[in-house]
Amino acid sequence: MNSTAHNFKSNARVALGDQQLQSALGNLKGGLVANRTKARAALPEFEALRDVAKDIKNHTIANLDLYLEIYEQNARAAGAVVHFAETAADARDIILKICRDANAKIVTKGKSMVSEEIGLNAHLEAAGGIEVVETDLGEYLVQIRKETPSHIIAPAIHLTQGQVEADFRRLHTHLPKDRVLVEPAQLVNEARGILRQKFMTADVGITGANFLIAETGSSIIVTNEGNGDLTQSLAKTHVVITSIEKLVPTLEDLSTILRLLARSATGQECSTYMTLSTGGRRVNDHDGPPNYHVVILDNGRTDLIGTEFQDVLRCIRCGACMNHCPVYGAIGGHAYGWVYPGPIGSVLTPALIGVKEAGNLPNASTFCGKCADVCPMKIPLPDLMRHWREAEFDLGDLPRGYRTGLAGWAFFARRPRLYHLAAKVGIPLLSLFGRRGRFSSLPFAGGWTRYRDLPAPQGRTFQQLWAERQAGVTR
Amino acid sequence: MPLDTSKTTTKPQVGLFVTCLVDLMRPSIGFAAVKLIEAAGCDVVVPPSQTCCGQPAYNSGDKATTSAIARATIAAFEGFDYVVAPSGSCAGMIKGHYPDLLKTDPEWSKRAVALASKTYELVSFLVDVRAISSVDAELKVRATYHDSCSGLRELKIKSQPRTLLASVKGLDLVEMEENEVCCGFGGTFSIKYPDISNAMVQKKADFASATKPDLLLAGDLGCLMNMAGKLKRQGSRIEVRHIAEVLAGDLSAPAIGEA
Numbered sequence: 111m112n113s114t115a116h117n118f119k120s121n122a123r124v125a126l127g128d129q130q131l132q133s134a135l136g137n138l139k140g141g142l143v144a145n146r147t148k149a150r151a152a153l154p155e156f157e158a159l160r161d162v163a164k165d166i167k168n169h170t171i172a173n174l175d176l177y178l179e180i181y182e183q184n185a186r187a188a189g190a191v192v193h194f195a196e197t198a199a200d201a202r203d204i205i206l207k208i209c210r211d212a213n214a215k216i217v218t219k220g221k222s223m224v225s226e227e228i229g230l231n232a233h234l235e236a237a238g239g240i241e242v243v244e245t246d247l248g249e250y251l252v253q254i255r256k257e258t259p260s261h262i263i264a265p266a267i268h269l270t271q272g273q274v275e276a277d278f279r280r281l282h283t284h285l286p287k288d289r290v291l292v293e294p295a296q297l298v299n300e301a302r303g304i305l306r307q308k309f310m311t312a313d314v315g316i317t318g319a320n321f322l323i324a325e326t327g328s329s330i331i332v333t334n335e336g337n338g339d340l341t342q343s344l345a346k347t348h349v350v351i352t353s354i355e356k357l358v359p360t361l362e363d364l365s366t367i368l369r370l371l372a373r374s375a376t377g378q379e380c381s382t383y384m385t386l387s388t389g390g391r392r393v394n395d396h397d398g399p400p401n402y403h404v405v406i407l408d409n410g411r412t413d414l415i416g417t418e419f420q421d422v423l424r425c426i427r428c429g430a431c432m433n434h435c436p437v438y439g440a441i442g443g444h445a446y447g448w449v450y451p452g453p454i455g456s457v458l459t460p461a462l463i464g465v466k467e468a469g470n471l472p473n474a475s476t477f478c479g480k481c482a483d484v485c486p487m488k489i490p491l492p493d494l495m496r497h498w499r500e501a502e503f504d505l506g507d508l509p510r511g512y513r514t515g516l517a518g519w520a521f522f523a524r525r526p527r528l529y530h531l532a533a534k535v536g537i538p539l540l541s542l543f544g545r546r547g548r549f550s551s552l553p554f555a556g557g558w559t560r561y562r563d564l565p566a567p568q569g570r571t572f573q574q575l576w577a578e579r580q581a582g583v584t585r
Numbered sequence: 586m587p588l589d590t591s592k593t594t595t596k597p598q599v600g601l602f603v604t605c606l607v608d609l610m611r612p613s614i615g616f617a618a619v620k621l622i623e624a625a626g627c628d629v630v631v632p633p634s635q636t637c638c639g640q641p642a643y644n645s646g647d648k649a650t651t652s653a654i655a656r657a658t659i660a661a662f663e664g665f666d667y668v669v670a671p672s673g674s675c676a677g678m679i680k681g682h683y684p685d686l687l688k689t690d691p692e693w694s695k696r697a698v699a700l701a702s703k704t705y706e707l708v709s710f711l712v713d714v715r716a717i718s719s720v721d722a723e724l725k726v727r728a729t730y731h732d733s734c735s736g737l738r739e740l741k742i743k744s745q746p747r748t749l750l751a752s753v754k755g756l757d758l759v760e761m762e763e764n765e766v767c768c769g770f771g772g773t774f775s776i777k778y779p780d781i782s783n784a785m786v787q788k789k790a791d792f793a794s795a796t797k798p799d800l801l802l803a804g805d806l807g808c809l810m811n812m813a814g815k816l817k818r819q820g821s822r823i824e825v826r827h828i829a830e831v832l833a834g835d836l837s838a839p840a841i842g843e844a
């Protein structure tokens with residue numbers, strides 16, 4: 111997928127002025143956020159589970175080679191074809207070849223952010239002449255609008271119901287014009303009717319995987335619409351596209367983490383469908399896809415092992431960090447400019463497409479800490495964003511004015527005598543100009559005073575007044 | 586800074602970390618802090634060799650400068666029984682981040698950890714360390730309180746300010762919606778991303794105004810300047826002040842952003 115992360119600032123400005131988007135984002139608080147709060151409160155061991163889950167993933171990542179081997183062995187033994195893809199291009203090619211071998215004309219897809227990461231749909235359509243149909247309702251909406259997901263678990267969260275109705279009327283022209291589309295259920299039913307036909311005619315079904323389980327060689331998808339199950343069981347070939355860090359050692363580990371996933375994501379105790387796939391259809395099975403492929407993408411992830419960014423590999427893509435992020439809540443997901451928005455995106459995107467392209471993302475945070483607070487896997491997201499800022503600083507990538515300002519400030523901050531002398535002279539001067547107690551415009555603080563007044567200094571510094579007071583006492 | 590040993594006192598010696606913003610912008614908060622710490626039975630010393638906790642450099646990725654500032658701050662304050670700052674953000678920096686920052690240097694790491702263990706934000710110091718549960722102040726106002734992020738999430742400051750505010754005679758505390766959501770200040774964030782910062786502080790101002798308070802309080806001057814700046818631009822009459830000013834019962838200085 112092409113990135114507009116370098117345009118983050120102007121993307122954000124557009125998003126802030128988009129009334130439809132703002133009204134859609136307004137629903138986050140009463141929905142996903144409120145639901146998570148309730149679900150967490152109802153599970154006394156939630157905090158303890160976070161520690162257990164963190165340990166499980168840390169252990170897995172520390173022994174990733176071992177568990178990948180075990181997974182691969184068990185998956186192959188169960189009849190899976192396992193492919194390793196080092197880059198996005200490798201993954202695209204592998205999947206295109208599988209589709210060609212299956213003579214695929216129609217491919218159905220369950221929700222997969224990794225497929226967005228590798229730009230799969232566009233590749234299958236352009237290079238393979240294949241019709242790709244997204245079957246998750248949110249993904250379907252985004253696809254018919256030629257957009258990209260703006261959230262990792264709720265791809266169409268940027269849309270209002272009115273926009274969806276208008277799109278359906280525009281595109282589903284074979285349906286009666288006077289049909290009623292007021293209730294969400296009516297919209298869902300219409301989409302369901304259309305997607306049903308696609309499921310029946312698809313040659314290949316592609317899904318993601320929330321986890322790969324080493325001890326059984328299985329993959330699992332966790333969904334609420336059941337579309338993933340139809341995608342993966344009705345076509346003759348099922349392709350799983352997932353990434354290398356999605357491994358867990360055992361089914362027991364899986365069930366521990368699943369208890370956190372649904373609660374953190376949507377506030378459900380568990381998702382509606384949790385479907386494990388272990389190999390393709392066996393001789394005595396009544397149904398299921400005869401061919402089962404698993405494509406495991408690296409795309410730079412293993413490079414993070416052993417670095418200060420390793421913690422990000424614990425992520426289970428629940429979306430809680432973005433649901434609770436005040437910056438995401440203000441601008442939505444598209445402004446981040448690439449596949450993964452919100453705090454997780456601000457850490458992951460620079461790792462996957464480079465800090466030069468995505469440098470704004472880890473900077474656009476107040477470090478309020480809410481994301482780390484809600485992350486079920488206890489990923490210290492603000493600390494990781496700060497590490498990206500350190501990388502940028504070391505590369506000399508800061509804007510020149512900012513760098514000069516910082517250096518000037520640092521010069522004084524490291525020299526207390528000079529600092530207090532300068533403050534003693536400068537602050538009273540500055541306060542003279544701020545007679546009303548504040549400035550409504552200042553040449554060096556234009557960004558601030560465009561929207562806010564800047565409170566003026568009281569007049570003299572504390573150190574100065576304190577020194578006078580001490581002198582008075584001892585005199 | 587050597588302690589004054591001529592005084593024959595057994596009172597705990599508190600080094601006041603004034604914070605750069607209070608030093609430069611609003612000394613009255615510093616004096617309110619001194620009054621409260623003294624009333625809690627401590628002696629206050631203000632080392633002149635302090636400047637800033639280093640967050641502007643730290644959050645801009647400049648680790649070398651931050652480490653130099655951290656070492657200077659540790660050297661200036663490690664002789665005291667306690668270090669107290671009228672800011673959750675700066676106290677959190679010393680308490681949470683200095684040890685992390687200096688962890689690869691065995692000697693400084695030890696000193697950073699030692700300093701961290703006796704560093705406190707003002708209000709939590711009063712309540713948690715000095716076991717103060719009421720202050721001697723009277724003020725007939727309706728107030729609302731914003732939980733600043735670092736204090737709330739790094740230092741778990743939530744009940745302490747409310748305990749003390751409840752003891753101010755005549756003060757009526759009304760909680761606003763989303764009092765735990767960031768105000769959009771974020772230090773350099775407010776200057777680097779003014780559009781987003783504005784959207785955040787706009788929301789904060791709306792929620793604060795909705796409770797129709799006379800006073801909007803918080804424990805961090807950065808957030809207060811941001812919120813006051815927005816409210817004053819809107820022409821709001823709400824007075825914005827640091828909680829220490831109210832607890833010390835000294836509102837003689839005009840509110841933030843007012844003359």
Ligand code: SF4
Binds near residue numbers: 424453454484485489
């Ligand atoms: S970083 Fe944490 S909160 Fe964000 S998506 Fe990943 S697991 Fe969920």
